[in-house]
Amino acid sequence: MNAAVMSLHNKCDDCPIRHRAVCAHCDPQELEELDAIKYYRTFEAGQTIIWSGDKMGFVGSVVSGIATLTQTMEDGRTQMVGLLLPSDFVGRPGRDSAAYNVVATTNIVMCCFRKKPFEELMARTPHIAHRLLEMTLDELDAAREWMLVLGRKTAREKIASLLSIIARRDASLSQTGVTGPMVFDLPLTREAMADYLGLTLETVSRQISALKKDGVIHLEGKRRVTIPDLGRLMEEAGDDSDGGFLV
Amino acid sequence: MNAAVMSLHNKCDDCPIRHRAVCAHCDPQELEELDAIKYYRTFEAGQTIIWSGDKMGFVGSVVSGIATLTQTMEDGRTQMVGLLLPSDFVGRPGRDSAAYNVVATTNIVMCCFRKKPFEELMARTPHIAHRLLEMTLDELDAAREWMLVLGRKTAREKIASLLSIIARRDASLSQTGVTGPMVFDLPLTREAMADYLGLTLETVSRQISALKKDGVIHLEGKRRVTIPDLGRLMEEAGDDSDGGFLV
DNA sequence: CGAGCACTTGATCGCTTTCAATAGCTGTGG
C-alpha cells in the first residue's frame, strides 16, 4: 500500500468525493458511523474487481481512477454497460451476486464497506438511502441516453457522442467555461470505446481519424484530444447544440 | 369515466398491483395516507401521457395496460428506452421536467399522485423510498440488459430476445410452468418493436417471418404467438438457456 | 533488437437499411 492510499485513511471530511458519493447527504454523526466501518482497497489497471455471478461481499465508492461495467455473451461479444468514475457506487444492496464484470481500466482506489454492515446502516440512515436513490436514478438516465446512442446513432455519431460526454464531464470537473478549446486525455482504449459503443475497434479508429481529418477534433499522440468547438462536436453527435445540459 | 375505472376507486387492499407497485412495502396506516391523495386517470391507446421536456405535475403507477418511454432525435429517429407494465412507476421524484415521451400503447389506467404531496410523503415514509429504490435498481438492470441487446446482438437475436422476455413475463403472470408451448399476444406493433430493438420495421417483419419459417415460433394472425420450445427461442436469442432466470 | 501491444489503414463481404410495391383489414361515405 502506497503513500497516496495511506493518506486517504483519514476523516471523511477531507475525502475528494465527500460531496458527491453515496455519503453526500450524511451529517457528521452519520459520517462517523461510515468512517468506522469503511476500508480502502486499491486495484491495478486491468485488474478485475468483481466477476459477474460471484458473491458480492462488499459495496463501495470509486475514490479515484476509472472502472468499467461489462456484460459478455458466451461467444465473447462484450458490451460495456457502465463507466464508473470517482464518486460512483459499486454493488447493489439487496442482491447477493454481481450481475456484471467490474474491471479497473486505470489504477483505482475504492472506499469499501462490507455489504451486511452497510445494509444495516442504510436501513436506519435515510440520508444514505436517499442519496443512493438519487444516484441510481441518474445512472438510469445515463443508461437510457446510451440506449439511444446504441440503437439509433451512426458510428460517427457514436464517437462524437462519447467524446462530447467525456469533454463535458472534464469541463464540469475543472470548472472551465464551455467557450474556448477543451483538452483532455481519453481514459479508454480503442477497444474499450468499441465495447461502449457497440462497434469494432477498427471502426472506432476509422471514425476518430475521420473526425480528425474533418477538423472536428485534434489529436496529440493517440490519447490526447483537443475539441476546438464543442458545438460542432455536438452537432456531429446528433445532439441539440443549443444548451440543453441535463447535468 | 367508465365503470371499470370507478370500480378501482376503492381501498388499496383490493388493488391488482398492491404487492408489486411503489406501495408494496407500505403498512396499513401508510396505505391510508397514499389512499387519501391518490386519484385515477385513464388514457386511450395511442395517447401521449407525458411529453419530453414538459413540467411533470404528477407521478404514478400503471395499474393496467401498457405504455412506452421513448426518446426522439431532431430528425425523427426514435428509440424506446422503457416498456411500462402494470405496477411500473412513472415520473422521477426530485426532477421537474420529463426526460422522455410516455405514450399509451393500449388503453391504460394509472394511479396518480400530485408530485409535491407524494414527495413529502416519501420523505417521511422509508417504506416507499425503499421500494422505489428497489424498483429503480431493477429498471437499471433491465436497461443494461437492453444495452447488450442493442449493441451486440444481430437482428434475429434481437427479435428472439424480445419474444423470450415477453413470453417469460407472461408465464410469470399466469403461473404456467415453463414446460409446454406458451401462447401470448404481442402487445406492440412492428414499428414499436423496431423502436425497442434499434431496427427498422421491415427488418422486424422479415426476422419474425424467418423465425416462423424455421419453426422457432408459430403465428395466428399478426399478433398471436406460440412458442413451442422456450429453450430453442433462448438459444436463438444468444442467451444461456439452462436456467439463469434473474427475475 | 525483437516481442508484444495499441493503433491505423486497406480491401472485401454481408447484414441491415432504404426504396418500393403489394396485400389484408377496418371504417367511412357516396
Added chain:
DNA sequence: CCACAGCTATTGAAAGCGATCAAGTGCTCG
C-alpha cells in the same frame, strides 16, 4: 353495397454502412 382511404404488415431489389480479414506502423519494455 361498393369504392376508397388509411393503417399495419409483408416481401422484393438494390444500396450502403460497419464488420471482417489482413497487413503494417509506432511505441514500450525486457
